[in-house]
Amino acid sequence: MxxxxxxxxxxxxxxxxxxxxxxxxxxxxxxxxxxxxxxxxxxxxxxxxxxxxxxxxxxxxxxxxxxxxxxxxxxxxxxxxxxxxxxxxxxxxxxxxxxxxxxxxxxxxxxxxxxxxxxxxxxxxxxxxxxxxxxxxxxVHVGDWVIMSGFSAVHQFCQIGAHAFVGMNTSLTQDVPPFVLLSGNPAQAHGVNLEGLKRRGYTREQLNAIRHAYKLIYKSGLTLDEAKQSLDAYAAELSAEAQLPVQQMRSFLDVSTRGIVR
Known part of the structure; x- marks a missing residue:
């Protein structure tokens, strides 16, 4: 030594x-x-x-x-x-x-x-x-490939899903589904971490599926329970390759304990 x-x-x-x-x-x-x-x-x-x-x-x-x-x-x-x-x-x-x-x-x-x-x-x-x-x-539980930007802070018992991106100076008090990009104080979702996913080899089909799943959760005006049902129906229409990330997002909604940033 x-x-x-x-x-x-x-x-x-x-x-x-x-x-x-x-x-x-x-x-x-x-x-x-x-x-x-x-x-x-x-x-x-x-x-x-x-x-x-x-x-x-x-x-x-x-x-x-x-x-x-x-x-x-x-x-x-x-x-x-x-x-x-x-x-x-x-x-x-x-x-x-x-x-x-x-x-x-x-x-x-x-x-x-x-x-x-x-x-x-x-x-x-x-x-x-x-x-x-x-x-x-x-x-706090943080998934694979997550990026935490400078001066970001996470409240106790929160969960951050894989491939999420947390922006600079973000104050996070709720859970973050996989693939979501968010920032602010309080935190707000601002889309999907597309650049990170492209770098990690996600296909166009997978990226389109993730973006559509994001819209169902955040842009459709559905309640969370309604969004879950829509995600299930949407995933059933996809190929096995595209299904996987959508199922990741859907499963996260069931294990979230503090509610998601929404």
Whole structure:
């Protein structure tokens, strides 16, 4: 291991032999870190934290700290981070609480830019981008390929569906269906994240289906229950390829607990 002599690593921490640790970083006794992960200077990693391979933590990040929750009583809770994540300066990721499942989970191939906060019991998928100062309150679930723009903030227990785009300075207090682009304070939907979907290989047929599904939910004047029925009928007319994203949007409406931004 390439460990700087000023780093403080508890002898009980489990680090792969290829891990690099920079000056003045501190790693606690219950931490496990996978192959080729790089820990920059002045990083603190504590708690029952498990980190996969090929991650890169930049200076002054605080990872695995106790949840910022008044109900927390010192119980053993966890933080899990996948592979190939980039964590820039001053990010804060907290462990979970026993009031939820006791674990905060972050997937793989994510970019977390400076000052991002991931609170207790959050679940973040894969291939997301969190721009500077984006923040999640507790118990938030974020799907794959979501983009959180700078200074966006999410209320506790919200869900954000895959491929959604949350604009800069957005205050989000309700759920966001997959593929939707939104911004504002309070947040408002402004169409479909077409550019992101094109970059990820969605076909013209799929894009047209997603746009029509969006119109049924947001532009038709239907109640949410009526929109669900219309989505079911519309999906039945589509090819298997085009059906899939429409079914994703439809299924999200059933699992939403805070109501969708609408």
């Amino acid at each position: 390439a460990i700087h002599p000023t780093a403080l690593i508890d002898p009980n921490a489990q680090l792969d032999s290829t891990v690099e640790v920079g000056p003045y970083s501190i790693i606690g006794p219950h931490v496990k870190i996978g192959a080729r992960t790089k820990i920059g200077p002045h990083v603190v990693i504590d708690g029952h934290t498990t980190i996969g391979s090929d991650n890169h933590f930049h200076a002054y990040s605080s990872i695995g700290g106790p949840p910022q929750d008044k109900k927390y009583g010192g119980e053993v809770t966890y933080l899990e981070i996948g592979d190939r994540n980039l964590i820039r300066e001053f990010c804060t990721f907290n462990c979970g609480t026993v009031q939820d499942k006791g674990i905060t989970r972050i997937g793989s191939d994510n970019w977390f830019l400076a000052y991002v906060h991931i609170a207790h019991d959050c679940v973040v998928g894969n291939h997301t981008i969190f721009s500077n100062n984006a923040a999640l309150a507790g118990h």
